[in-house]
Amino acid sequence: MKSLVAYYSLTGKTKLVAQAIAETLDATLLEITETRPRRPGFAIYLTGGFAALTNRGSEISPSDIDLKQYDTIFLGCPVWSFRPAPAINSFIYQTDFEGRRVVPFVTMGGSDARKALDNMTAKIERRNGKVAGSFALTSDKSSDEDLIARAREAASEYSVQTP
Ligand SMILES: Cc1cc2nc3c(=O)[nH]c(=O)nc-3n(C[C@H](O)[C@H](O)[C@H](O)COP(=O)(O)O)c2cc1C
Numbered sequence: 001m002k003s004l005v006a007y008y009s010l011t012g013k014t015k016l017v018a019q020a021i022a023e024t025l026d027a028t029l030l031e032i033t034e035t036r037p038r039r040p041g042f043a044i045y046l047t048g049g050f051a052a053l054t055n056r057g058s059e060i061s062p063s064d065i066d067l068k069q070y071d072t073i074f075l076g077c078p079v080w081s082f083r084p085a086p087a088i089n090s091f092i093y094q095t096d097f098e099g100r101r102v103v104p105f106v107t108m109g110g111s112d113a114r115k116a117l118d119n120m121t122a123k124i125e126r127r128n129g130k131v132a133g134s135f136a137l138t139s140d141k142s143s144d145e146d147l148i149a150r151a152r153e154a155a156s157e158y159s160v161q162t163p
Pocket residue numbers: 008009010011012013014015044045046048049077078079080081082083107108109110111112139140
């Protein structure tokens with residue numbers, strides 16, 4: 001069966017990672033967007049950061065995603081306030097992962113992703129998903145080429161795991 005790489009990205013870093021994973025694994029790539037796009041600037045840290053901190057979701061598109069043809073789902077987003085970004089919360093809240101293995105991943109400016117990945121893992125498990133592993137990639141202070149290379153490496157690692 002095929003893998004799905006579903007992701008949300010505000011400034012393009014998680015998108016680069018998701019694309020690299022999908023290419024490496026010949027997986028389907030699905031971008032999740034917010035129906036009310038956020039205006040760039042400091043306000044994002046207040047509104048988006050607060051929403052993430054309080055585990056809120058946001059209105060997303062597409063809103064109804066059929067996972068039947070996928071056995072593995074890579075699910076990625078940026079870390080916001082040590083937590084997953086709201087759009088990915090919505091995706092998880094709306095999805096029943098029964099019978100699927102899920103690999104959450106994040107990109108982040110800093111270096112401590114544990115809280116965000118633990119948070120995603122708990123939410124996915126509450127929606128019946130089996131988390132088969134998770135990973136984080138630091139996006140700041142590295143070139144896009146380096147980020148893509150690390151994403152390819154991580155994808156290869158998780159493609160060989162069995163449920
Ligand atoms: C609202 C907001 C909150 C953020 N909070 C964190 C954080 O808590 N820890 C961190 O390491 N990076 C944080 N960042 C940085 C992003 O996680 C990082 O730049 C990420 O790679 C961006 O991914 P994207 O380009 O796919 O949107 C934050 C960024 C934004 C916009």
